[in-house]
Each structure stands twice: as C-alpha cells, then as structure tokens.
Amino acid sequence: MNWDIFCHVIDNWGDLGVCWRLASNLAARGQRVRLWTDQPEPLDWMAPGARCGAFAAAEATAADAGALAGIEVRHWPRSDPAAPPPALPASDVLVVAFGCELDPAWVAALQPESVPGAPTRLWLNLEYLSAEAYVERCHRLASPVMSGPLAGRTQWFFYPGFTPATGGLLREPGLMAQRTAFERGAWLHEQGLPAEGDAPRVTLFCYEPARLPELLRDPALDAAHWLVAPGRPAAALELAWPAAAGLQAQRHALPHVAQPEFDRLLWASDLNLVRGEDSLVRALWAGQALVWHIYPQHDDAHHLKLEAFLDWLEAPPSLRAFHRVWNGVIDAPLPPVDLVAWQACVLAARERLLLQDDLVSQLLGFVAEKR
Numbered sequence: 463m464n465w466d467i468f469c470h471v472i473d474n475w476g477d478l479g480v481c482w483r484l485a486s487n488l489a490a491r492g493q494r495v496r497l498w499t500d501q502p503e504p505l506d507w508m509a510p511g512a513r514c515g516a517f518a519a520a521e522a523t524a525a526d527a528g529a530l531a532g533i534e535v536r537h538w539p540r541s542d543p544a545a546p547p548p549a550l551p552a553s554d555v556l557v558v559a560f561g562c563e564l565d566p567a568w569v570a571a572l573q574p575e576s577v578p579g580a581p582t583r584l585w586l587n588l589e590y591l592s593a594e595a596y597v598e599r600c601h602r603l604a605s606p607v608m609s610g611p612l613a614g615r616t617q618w619f620f621y622p623g624f625t626p627a628t629g630g631l632l633r634e635p636g637l638m639a640q641r642t643a644f645e646r647g648a649w650l651h652e653q654g655l656p657a658e659g660d661a662p663r664v665t666l667f668c669y670e671p672a673r674l675p676e677l678l679r680d681p682a683l684d685a686a687h688w689l690v691a692p693g694r695p696a697a698a699l700e701l702a703w704p705a706a707a708g709l710q711a712q713r714h715a716l717p718h719v720a721q722p723e724f725d726r727l728l729w730a731s732d733l734n735l736v737r738g739e740d741s742l743v744r745a746l747w748a749g750q751a752l753v754w755h756i757y758p759q760h761d762d763a764h765h766l767k768l769e770a771f772l773d774w775l776e777a778p779p780s781l782r783a784f785h786r787v788w789n790g791v792i793d794a795p796l797p798p799v800d801l802v803a804w805q806a807c808v809l810a811a812r813e814r815l816l817l818q819d820d821l822v823s824q825l826l827g828f829v830a831e832k833r
C-alpha cells in the first residue's frame with residue numbers, strides 16, 4: 463500500500479523522530495511511504511541519506527537507497543496558504559501525526575473519494591503517547607467531518623499506548639534479537655568512550671532538570687561516565703557541572719547520531735535519563751534503569767500523564783518519588799538512585815510489552831479491517 467505521513471515539527475526532535483520511525487517501520491514491511499514534513503533538516507543526522515530520495519535523488523548512494531527503500535521524504539510548505547496541493551498519485555492511507563492540521567485541499571488531493579467497489583482510502587490521526595485511561599477509550603474511534611469541504615469524510619484516531627487495548631509502541635521485528643546480541647564493551651570502544659571498569663554509564667537526554675546538580679552528587683554516580691547528548695542536555699550539564707567538583711565523574715559530549723546508534727547508546731548505559739516520547743520508548747526497549755523527563759505542558763497536564771505512566775510501569779516507591787522531584791511535581795530531596803531496583807522494574811515492564819503487538823502490526827491490521 464501507499465502511505466502519506468504528515469509531520470509538523472512543533473519543537474525539539476520527537477515529532478520527526480516518531481514519524482521517521484513509523485515510516486521506516488512501514489517501509490521495512492513492504493509499504494511505500496511519502497513522509498511530508500515542514501522541517502526535514504534533523505533527518506540529516508537522525509536518518510542520514512533519508513532526504514536524498516526527494517531532494518537529491520542523483521546523489522543517493524546505493525547504500526542509502528537500500529537502507530531507505532520505500533520512503534520518499536518531501537517538504538511540506540505547511541505555513542504557506544498559497545501552496546497548491548500536490549499533483550501526485552493518491553495514497554491508500556493518509557496519516558496526520560499528532561493531530562497536525564492539513565489543508566482540506568491537500569487531503570482531497572491525496573485522498574480523492576473512494577471509488578465504489580475499490581478498497582476504501584483511510585485518513586488517520588496518529589496521536590501522542592500516553593498511559594492515561596482516555597487512550598483506551600479513544601483508540602480506533604471515528605471522527606466524522608460534519609461541515610466544510612471534507613464533510614462526509616471520516617478521520618480515525620489511532621493512539622499508541624502501553625496496554626493491549628491501545629495501538630501499542632513502535633518496535634522493529636528484529637529489535638530484541640539485536641539488543642541481545644549487543645556487545646557493550648566493543649561498542650563503547652568503537653565510539654571512543656571508556657569501555658573498561660564498572661563505573662556506571664549515564665545517558666543524559668533531558669530538557670533542563672533543575673535537580674541535575676543534586677543528581678551529580680548521588681553516591682551511586684560519583685564516578686559515573688556521563689554520556690551527554692547535544693543541545694539542551696549538553697547546555698544543562700554545562701551549567702550543573704560545578705556540582706561535580708571533587709568527584710571522579712567524567713562527562714563525554716556526544717555528537718548527533720543516527721537513530722539506530724542512539725538506541726545503542728541507551729543499550730550501553732546503566733541509567734537512561736530520557737525525555738519526550740520516542741526516547742522513552744527506546745529506553746524501555748533498552749531494558750536499563752530509566753528516568754523520564756516528561757515534556758512540560760502549560761496547564762501542568764503532564765503531571766497526570768506522568769502518574770499514569772508510573773502506575774503502568776509499576777514503579778517502586780523510590781523511582782516514583784525520583785520522577786516527581788526530577789519533573790518538578792514536588793519539592794523534596796532527590797531520592798537516591800537505585801540502579802538495581804529500577805532496572806528490574808523496566809525489565810518487567812518490557813516483558814509485559816513484548817507480549818503485545820507492536821504499533822505497525824496493529825496499524826496494518828486496522829487498515830486491513832477498515833478497507
């Protein structure tokens with residue numbers, strides 16, 4: 463089948479990160495995808511070569527073409543109201559990610575009314591990830607358009623989630639086999655990172671957690687190797703680093719890496735301090751201790767979202783308390799890091815997730831059912 467996926471980058475990298483993973487998961491299962499985004503630039507490091515297809519086909523190397531077969535990245539002139547709808551063959555499935563607004567003329571162009579007798583074209587909204595109860599209620603609901611140029615059409619809600627009654631999480635079929643075969647020492651060595659010794663490796667991929675200086679002084683981390691992602695995490699650690707004075711801790715600034723390499727970074731770490739949406743999911747698959755820096759919302763809606771996640775995670779009291787302080791929900795001393803208990807919790811959660819179908823399997827099933 464042919465897919466159009468629309469991605470409006472609001473901020474940071476998760477909007478595009480999720481959409482790229484979705485596109486590549488679909489392509490790996492034989493689907494043909496056009497990925498439209500208003501801000502394709504981060505793909506240059508997240509998925510090197512991805513932009514070749516649409517922007518510079520002649521420059522694509524054979525390796526790029528092979529790795530990215532089935533995906534065409536296209537620029538979406540989202541904020542230009544005069545941009546004419548594309549004159550391209552219609553797609554079977556149109557996905558607007560995270561409820562992004564697509565001009566009705568574009569919807570109509572890419573999804574002409576289905577011909578009687580032919581399979582129905584589908585228009586889906588892939589929503590944000592949450593463990594809150596509404597997700598199970600809203601997953602797979604139809605949203606009929608009542609007025610305007612698209613009146614009479616239906617958009618379907620598809621919600622990712624952590625339980626069998628949701629759309630599940632993105633997970634490539636071979637991911638766990640790769641995870642098991644991963645050789646941490648060799649990988650760290652290849653990256654030029656310290657591969658010897660028992661000192662914990664901590665991946666830092668966060669926003670600006672106010673309690674970072676306090677965490678630097680946690681006794682479990684006083685000789686830690688901090689593996690620091692570029693951008694906001696690097697800036698946050700730079701400010702906090704004076705708190706590590708006198709400790710043996712070391713920091714290692716990392717470059718932007720491609721998504722598969724980012725996964726391996728999480729596999730190689732004893733503690734993953736992740737954020738947003740996609741890195742949280744990848745930290746669950748990594749099966750190491752994790753702490754989530756949730757994307758903050760103005761009305762504090764993220765507090766409930768965080769609690770729902772901690773409930774689903776069956777987080778032990780120390781991990782719950784740590785999350786609440788780390789995310790500024792409560793003002794209290796940061797509880798001590800307990801790598802053993804926290805990893806056990808993540809591994810148990812991963813076992814539960816592995817019993818469920820991944821998001822793309824469910825999405826393909828949903829589309830087959832509706833067509």
Ligand SMILES: Cc1cn([C@H]2C[C@H](O)[C@@H](COP(=O)(O)OP(=O)(O)O[C@H]3O[C@@H](C)[C@H](O)[C@@H](O)[C@H]3O)O2)c(=O)[nH]c1=O
Nearest residue numbers: 473474475476479691718719720721724738739740741
């Ligand atoms: C640091 C790094 C990240 N990445 C990728 C992994 C992820 O796909 C992506 C980061 O995305 P996230 O973890 O989701 O965090 P994020 O905070 O970057 O993204 C988002 O969070 C969402 C909840 C919001 O809705 C978005 O608007 C957005 O802010 O960047 C790499 O591929 N290589 C790297 O070197």
